[in-house]
Amino acid sequence: MKKIAVFTSGGDAPGMNACIRAVVRTAIFHGLEVYGITYGYDGMINGNIKRMHSHSVSNIIQRGGTILKSARSAEFRTKEGREKAYKQLKALEIDGIVAIGGDGTFTGAKVFFEEFGIPTIGCPGTIDNDIYGTDYTIGFDTAVNTALEAIDKIRDTAAAHDRIFFIEVMGRDSGYIAVECGIGGGAEFVMVPETETDLKKVVKSLKNLRKSKSSSIIVVAEGDEEGNADLIMEKVKVKINDEDKEFKVTTLGHIQRGGNPTARDRVLASRCGMAAVEGLLNGEANCMAGVVNGDVAYTPFADCIGKTKPLKGDHLRLIEILSI
Ligand code: F6P
DSSP: OOEEEEEEOSSOOTTHHHHHHHHHHHHHHTTOEEEEETTHHHHHHHTOEEEEOGGGGTTOTTOOSOTTOOOOOSGGGSHHHHHHHHHHHHHTTOOEEEEEEOHHHHHHHHHHHHHHOOOEEEEEBOTTOOOTTOSSOBTHHHHHHHHHHHHHHHHHHHHHHTEEEEEEEOOSSOOHHHHHHHHHTTOSEEEOTTSOOOHHHHHHHHHHHHHHOSOEEEEEETTOTTOOHHHHHHHHHHHHOOTTOEEEEEEOGGGGGOSOOOHHHHHHHHHHHHHHHHHHHTTOOSEEEEEETTEEEEEEHHHHHHSOOOOOHHHHHHHHHHTO
């Protein structure tokens, strides 16, 4: 292996830059040429591929976003698109790839590897923490802390006015952000796509809670099966049916995707980036470099995509018990 390429794809996540930096510098350390592909798979198809050097990744470890840009590519889902991408890589004699992204990125990487055989290793970059084969994904810790800071602020105003706040956090298919910022923020309820949301129970508990508490915080993952925070708030409000009670909704949105990565995300990103390059050099392929039980581990893309990472059993229980 002499030349490798690195790219970011799907939703950006804080720490992606730290991962790119680790990939580039580890590759150079081992005497490889390294190329950066901008705009993910679209960039691969269009030949947006440039040589990177050690200085190309200076002063980025602390920055959110991704210097390589990101995209979700429709063309790469077609065989013709992937053929174009292969030709671009072949012209530059790229013989290894590091793909930083989430399950969509790995789905593409798996198909591409199986069709064209360029060894590829993924690094788990998504704020959602929904990738099997790693304890945490790059960006999750930063996103949780961003959401938590917002919840703390909302709690101040919620308490001042005795209001019930529904706070929507990201997580289309995953409740990890909701659960962790719900625990950290002392939420009364957390609603997530993985578990059935029992609105009757929420209404009953809120009525009881209101006897002893002046305000309440309910964290809603955007993908909850009862709907988004606006919809859920309306459903609960109608059932509580009390004009003295005020209901508010705050949707945190994309602020959760930006900002300087936390120390944990920078370290995780750096470890995964180094492990991806060294994995390629050691003959690993078609897999993701993650951290399992604290140690670097390679998990086949097939498992990362095919298996779900369940929420931790005690987390939702913790919220229930601590909110009484
Ligand atoms: O996959 C990460 C994620 O942040 C999800 O939690 C969210 O639903 C989605 O990306 C939003 O994507 P976009 O930036 O394309 O709106």
